[in-house]
Amino acid sequence: MTFTYLDLSEVDLGKLSTAVSDWKDTVSGLKSLAENARKGMQAKSDQARWAGVNATVTRGFVTKTTKEIADLHTEASSIHQVLADAHTELISLQKQIRTAVETDAANLGISVQDIGEAKVRCFFRHIRGDSDERTQEQLDAKQELENRINRILAHAAEIDASVARALRKSHGGDKHNAGHSSYESLDDAQAQRAAELADLGPKMSDKQYMELNSIMRFNSKDADFSTDFYKSLGGPKEALEFYGRMSLDGTIGDDKGRLALARQLQRNMGVALASATDPDNKSHLPTNWATEFRKLGTQQLQLYPGGSSAPYGYQVLGGILRYGNYDARFINPIAEHVVQLHREDPYRFMSSKPDIPGSDLDWGYNPSGKNGAGYDPLTSVLEGLGHSPDAAKKFFTDTPTVYNEDGTVNKNASLDYDYFDELNKTDFEWAPDSLAHAGSDESKHAREMGPNALGHALEAAVTGDAWDADPPELHRDEDTAEIMRRVIERYNVASEEGPPPEVMKDSLAKMGASYIDDLNYSIMDFGGSGDALDRDALFKNSSDGSTRTSFDEQKARNFMMLVAGDEDGYKSLTSAQQLFMASGLAAFENDEDRGIAFAQNAAKVHGILDESRSHGIREEFKDPEEAQQMLQEQNGEWRKSLVSGGVTVAATAGAAILLGPAAGVVAATAVPLVMESAGSAISTAYGNHTMEYLKDNEYTNDPQALQAVQDVEKIGERAATQPVLNFAQTTGMSNKEATDLINEIEQSYLAGKTAISNNEKVSS
Structure with missing residues (x-):
């Protein structure tokens, strides 16, 4: 019989619980019976002075009977342990699958269909009047749910098969002879079966190989x-x-x-x-x-x-x-x-x-x-x-x-x-x-x-997490920061050791994105004018003071110049910086002076990143017309960072920082993010106006959209400037003060670009 979705979601595990309890009582009774047999008739038989037929037949019968009672106890104990472990695991899996179907699927508007072979298919329910068009985020959520349910079912199917196999071996199929394979737990039974299969080596059939992998898949941890x-x-x-x-x-x-x-x-x-x-x-x-x-x-x-x-x-x-x-x-x-x-x-x-x-x-x-x-x-x-x-x-x-x-x-x-x-x-x-x-x-x-x-x-x-973890989580401390410091010293445009191998650049970009707050913290010393006390106040929400790291300002800038000069590195760092800046503005809505200082410094970092990419493009494209075209595609990325409110990210590639309005600029978790060349595909709570802007302009990836991106520096032009105006309104700024704020941020951005331009001139 094939294991199905309904077998797990609807089965009454209370009956299995009752069976576990009954077998527990049986084990207890057989234990007493075995002890009585060993201490009673077996002991008396051993002490008796048998002669004649009794010496061979009766004594042998007593010994065999005592052994069979002991074997029955062993068999019952094995069955009880296997069933008890199976019950515990199946209860957990049943709870998981019911939550997935009754809560998660329902919240997503998804139906779950049993297609047999311990698998299901998830699909969106049609609602009258609905176009049935789904965002990539919705499609990804559906696929994740389907995969999760199928993993749960596969795990339950393996437990079901392992229990059936263990019970057969414990019983042995001989009603007149108790005591065969015995197990102390379900793990024990599965390990023994895995060992039997492994002993076959390459002679394993594909079916046996799949069985071995199935056992190991759910038990290897x-x-x-x-x-x-x-x-x-x-x-x-x-x-x-x-x-x-x-x-x-x-x-x-x-x-x-x-x-x-x-x-x-x-x-x-x-x-x-x-x-x-x-x-x-x-x-x-x-x-x-x-x-x-x-x-x-x-x-x-x-x-x-x-x-x-x-x-x-x-x-x-x-x-x-x-x-x-x-x-x-x-x-x-x-x-x-x-x-x-x-x-x-x-x-x-x-x-x-x-x-x-x-x-x-x-x-x-x-x-x-x-x-x-x-x-x-x-x-x-x-x-x-x-x-x-x-x-x-x-x-x-x-x-x-x-x-x-x-x-x-x-x-x-x-x-x-x-x-x-x-x-x-x-x-x-x-x-x-x-x-x-x-x-x-x-x-x-x-x-x-x-x-x-x-x-x-x-x-x-x-x-502090596996390089391919999905999603990754940051676990930073003094040691991880020290390694990052050495990475920045080793890999930057001024390094005497030379550039990194091309295949390492994606890793450097993800490391930089994971430390985007500390890179901003380091750039605050730009020009030697940063005040350490003010800087700490601005970054108090971004990381614990004990783990916050100030990299050498010039080396931090040179590191960003190296990484952001590459297209993929630019996307990773810019994505992280966009979120960092956006959440920072939200965090300081009630502190105008610090909010402005934070935005200026963040804009400066964006200038560094944009000009670094421009420099990279000039190196990549020798044809002036082609280089200019590519430059236009990248120009203005920083302005899209001025998105509204707090940001929570859940996307699919790259690396950034998970930020939230409640915690301020909290560099707590590295999360994936997708960036397109002329726009950004960011799954986040932007606000209706911004989302409409993205839909109308950035997603089309055409020259008109590119021009629109560049035009957003004008006050009141499209949604990219809206969060700055929101900040100005929240803090009670006048129109003139808001205009001055935009100009100040623009100047900071240009200062960052100028720093890289000067670097470029020196290096050339």
Whole structure:
């Protein structure tokens, strides 16, 4: 029978609760009966002096009966534990799905249709007179709801299948023989089944592979399950051998179905290893697993008898480490060891790459296909740090530990470099993590994998969340701010170390957007006229004073010039700045002087960003006419920041700051945002007039819209200036005072542009 949506949403779990209670009573009764049998007839039988037939038949019968009663108790206990755990999990899932359908779907005007196979379809109900046109935000919300419900159903279906399987094995199918498989929990039953499937290795059928992934998908974060699963593989070496064989099986050839299964396994094993190696979890692997992984890191593993190109342990482990939020005590010693090995010989692991004729370039230990084939463990471990923010922060700030070749600690040695400086050197030599032949088109990007992974690790260290978290959340402190300070010092237009690799620019932009408040705070010293006390008062709502950072003003400006010179970097920083400025105006509606000072400084930052992009365009486009056209498309972006009231963002790409009117300019959460070249697709509470303006002008992306964007500097012209007028009205300004305010902000904006223009002249 196929599990359906109605099975979960409408089933009476009270009956299951009653069954759990009944089995609990049965376990209690059988426990007493088993104890009585053992202490009573079994003890008397053991003490009796049997002779003749009684010595063989009667004594054997008593022993067998006592054992069967004990086996019945074991079986009943196993059934009770499995049912009790299933009841607890199903109650939670039923509550989640009812909330999703009865509350979330209802609020969105969405209906949920059961389509079988443990799946549903969500659709908007038609209302008479409705055009049935939906915004992208509404469509995204519908899809998110559908995905969420289907995940809940898939989880419930897995529990249902696991319980049925565990009950069958506990019973054994023999009514005359109690006591077969026994489980202490549902996790225990699922871990045992996962171990049975894993034991098949590449011989698993696709159906069995899907079952293994299904079990792991919903249990990999459970420390009891993940610890039991990894132990069932044997040890560190056996775990690497299993994953290595499954990776090669999934990445060879053109079987897309098998590749998809290998990708799921890679993610599941990574998340499970992170859970199983966290020493703070009640259940976790012994610490010697980490030591053994480091020892195996420089040893080659024979995945297949007589096979060639045997991989190093770190190459196989790296594929697993790419997923999961790892504890620093586990992953950082591995990361340090890998960096130190790489410094000694950047190509030491490349010797194991197979020489494969043809185009099978995906064969390796990173089935995901993201950032390399999995032969460079440095790329892999940096990706691991990119998903482990606390570990990444410690990696870039803690004093390094020296490791020997075998991964043991060299207590008598110290490093004369730190990992931030080492990895961010201009001449750092990255190994080509690809099977592409040198000189081929595919090999051109082979050395970009490492720098891209470094950007991800820095993102996690600076923002306090995984680089690809959706949505991300900022967790900043003194250490993250210190790393950001070093990023700004290393990557700016005046850096002696040179520009960043192209693939790192998106990470730098997201880091800058996450620190947009502190970049504004730093620019407040522009021209040496900033007052520290006034500056702190202006930014009191944007971040805790203990974590607020003043970067060197010139370096902060040079960093923005570097990042915003690139189109995508410009969009990310400008998006964040728009929201920061808008919410700041709302926060100071009752404090005219500070509101004006805040707006002036924010406009100055916008000037810096706009002129930085203009400079970037001049560098990108040599044809004067083409450059002018592009410049017009970008000009005036800052003015659209003057949106109304407090802003709450929920969109789909990039990075910005979640701000709200109640909390003022609160840099609390990094959230995604979309920017188009000539306008902005921002999902926010703009106000009807502004939304109409966006709809009529910006979304059309035509020359008339571009001209309208430039014309908004005129007082009363369209909606972009409305919030400034709102601010003036709230604070009781006269028309002349409001006009002067617009002019002052314009001058601040021009001052920011001039600063970058001067930079450009000096650099040229």
